[in-house]
Amino acid sequence: MLRMILSWLAVVIVCGQVPLHASDWQVGVARIDITPAKKIWLAGYASRTKPAEGTTHPLWAKALVFKDERGNRAAIVTTDLIGLTRELSDAVSARVARETGMTRKQILLNSSHTHCSPVVRGCAPLAYDFTSEQQQDVDHYAKVLEEKLVKVIVSASRSLKPAQLSYSEDQASFAMNRRGRINPDGPVDHTVPVLKISDPAGKLQAILFGYACHNTTLAFFEYCGDYAGFAQIELEKQYPGVTALFLLGCGGDANPNPRGTRELAEQHGRSLAAAVTRALAEPLKAVDGPLTVKFQRTDLPFTKPPSREELLARQGQGDVYSQRLTKHLLKQLDQQGTIPDAYPFSAQVIEFGNDLTLIGLGGETVIDYAIRLHEELSPRQIWVAGYCNEVFAYVPSERVLKEGGYEGGGAMKYFGIHGPFQPGVEDRIMKLVHSLLTP
Ligand SMILES: [Zn+2]
Structure with missing residues (x-):
C-alpha cells in the first residue's frame, strides 16, 4: 500500500499536477493507411480531367475508442477522404458491431x-x-476502404489503455466564408477545438482537433490531405509517437483563404497545428464521464420531384451535370417507380459527462448550424462536427436555402438529387439534435 502511495506521489511530483481522474477512462488509438494502391480518380472537383498522378503524403483513417468506468464505449474515426456514404458507414458499423459489440450509434465516422x-x-x-475500367478501380477501392475502416476501429477497441481526457480551444484565422467566392463579411467560425488524450501520468497519447473549413486549398493531381493532412503531420512531428486526428466542422460554406498552392496548404496546416499547440499549452479543462451516445435520423424533405413528362421534356437540356441528373432520375423512376422526396438525415451525439458534448451532423452543413447550436446550448461546452457518417449533399441553413446558390441547392445535381430542400430544413435538424441531448 505504502509503495502504491509513494509511486502515485512520484507521478504527481514528476508531472507537477494531480492526475485528472486517471482511472475513469480507457482509450484505444489506431491508424491505417488508406491511400489507394493504384492511382485512381480524385474526388471533389467535377472538372478534373485525369486520375491521380502522385502522392504528396499518405491518406489516413484514424480511430479513437473511448470507454468510461461503467463500460460505455464510443468510437470516433477520422478519414482523409472526400466523404463517406450512408451505405458504407452502416456497413462498416454493422461489421464492427459483430466484432466488438459496439453498435451504429456508438461509431462516428468523419471525413476531412x-x-x-x-x-x-x-x-x-x-x-x-467513368470508363468501365475507372469504375472498376473505384469499386475496388470501396471494398478495400470498408475492410480498412473496420480494421482500424477493431484495432483501436482492442488497444484500450487507462487515459485522462481534457479539453481546450484556440483560433486559426484562414477559414473564409465562400458564398459568392470570397465573402469576408459572411459568417465563419475560427474556433479550433482540442481534446487531449494523455496516459495516467500525463504523457500525451493522442490529439483530436477540429476546424470548420473545406479542405480545398489544393486542386492538383496527387493524393494529399490538404491543410488538415499537413496539420496532422506537423503535430505528429512535434509530438513523436502521438496520433493527431482531424475532425471537420460545419465548413460547408467556408474555404481556406488564400488557396491554390501546396505552400499555402502547408502554411494553413502549420497555423492550424500552432493553434492546437497553443490550446495544449493552456490550462485544459478535465473531461469526465459518463459517456452517453445517441444516433437518430429524420427525413429532410426535398421540393416536389419532377414528373416523368417533365423529365422527358428536359432531356438534353442544361449543362452536362443537369443532363446526367435527368437521366439518373428517369432511371430511378424506371427501376424504383419513384424519385426519393426526402433524405434520412442523421445526427449523432456523444456526451462526455457534463464536460463536453460532441454533435456529429451528416452532410455538408454550413456554419450557421454550429453558430446556432452554440447560442442555444450555451453554457454547455459543445463541439459541432459536420461531414459525419455520410456526405449526401450540402445542408443549407434556412438563410442559405433562401439565398440559393451553390450550397443553397445549386450543387444538388452532383449528388443526384432533383431539387433543394423544402423550407424548414434548419428547424428539423435543430429539433433532432435537441431531442438527442441529455437535459
Ligand atoms: Zn464540399
Missing part, C-alpha cells in the same frame, strides 16, 4: 473532405463520368 483523395463510390455520384 480533402479534394485530393480518391473518389468514394456513391459520394456525389453524378460529378464523374
